[in-house]
Amino acid sequence: MARPGEFPNVLLVTVDCLRRDRLSAYGYPRQTTPFLDSLLEGALHCTSSHSAAPWTAPSVASLLTGLYPHSHGAGLLGGELKNLTRQNLPTSLSADIPILPDMLPGYSSAAFIGVWSAVLPLRGRLGEEHLMEKDAPKLVRAASKWMRAQEGPFFCWVHLGDAHDPLDPPRHLRDVFGPVDHKAARGWAFTGRDDDVSSEAFENYRADRVRLYDACVRGADEALAALWQGLEPATRDRTILTVTSDHGEEMWEHRDAELAVFADPRGLAGVGHGHNLFQVHLLVPLIVTGPGITAAAVDANTSSVDVMPTILEAAGTPATPTALDGHSLLSIPDDRPVVAEGIAYGYAKKTVVLGDHKLLSSPLDGYEQVFKLGKDRTEVGEIDDVALLRSLKTHLPPDPGPLGEASEADDEIADHLRGLGYIE
């Protein structure tokens, strides 16, 4: 814990769409994350951490408020069949809900954001907001410059968009995991009902797509190393660094179920994020290191709502909001139910993970299923057990109360929406 008057800096990095299973240190065979791997030994890191939502806006609001989406009301869409478009944007966070930098007295704050949807629900809430291109080196240079210029303690949030579709890794890394047909693989394909996923063409495309995603993860890792190592050693010693993601990314794991069961207004299935709450959509790395943090590997189920209370306790700040959904990870938590919600495409869904079990519920799709989770924390089998279903159901989150504020897409946001293919 920092001594009074010596508050540490807080550097929060979110790598959009970074799946937990992509870390080499967690068993991925490619050398995707040498820098993140090097952090683990001295860090508190969670091996079963879940994003609170399957897409950016509600999830970053959870990271920065310590609240689940039904509690903070941000990043949510109206209507029964959810469909994120420029005409139908998610809610913004109400001004009366504090975010992490509000709880850090005397800190300067800034955000350097590579994906529009990360800043949309929090517009105007940070000291400075820089919505930038998905160009990690550029973003990192801007964040580094800002951090170096601060005289007192700072809160800096960097949101890297490298691993978000479309995939454009730095040129020197494009073929780092084997030659890739970049033009064909940078955007999604084989996403519809009529696409033949038993063809050789699909297998070739999928292999390229995965190589390209992995190259983007490596690019983000390289940018992160530059960000961290670019700080003066004395500044690093006074900085709590948190690295996590806002959600995972599906690569056809649940295509069959999604085609058979789940409505999607875009007619897509099996890829990306925002449309479902399987473990591939939710499992993210969560790594915290710096003053006040004791190194540990936490295997209990944790959630992105735990980030804010953990940082506040480590920073030793006097005021901690009492009614948070998250728990500080400085006392290793007992297993507790963690939930996720907040769909961008399709009917409202909820999930709860408790121990080695998970319930996924989508009432308007007529779907309710209990799963057993395997060692890698993904669904390894369906369980038909009425008593277990009933007991897990009691932990599902309530429906959101009145939604947060309406959001508007100014020209800057609209340009980013277009660049990411959200609107034509």
Ligand SMILES: [Zn+2]
């Ligand atoms: Zn995202």
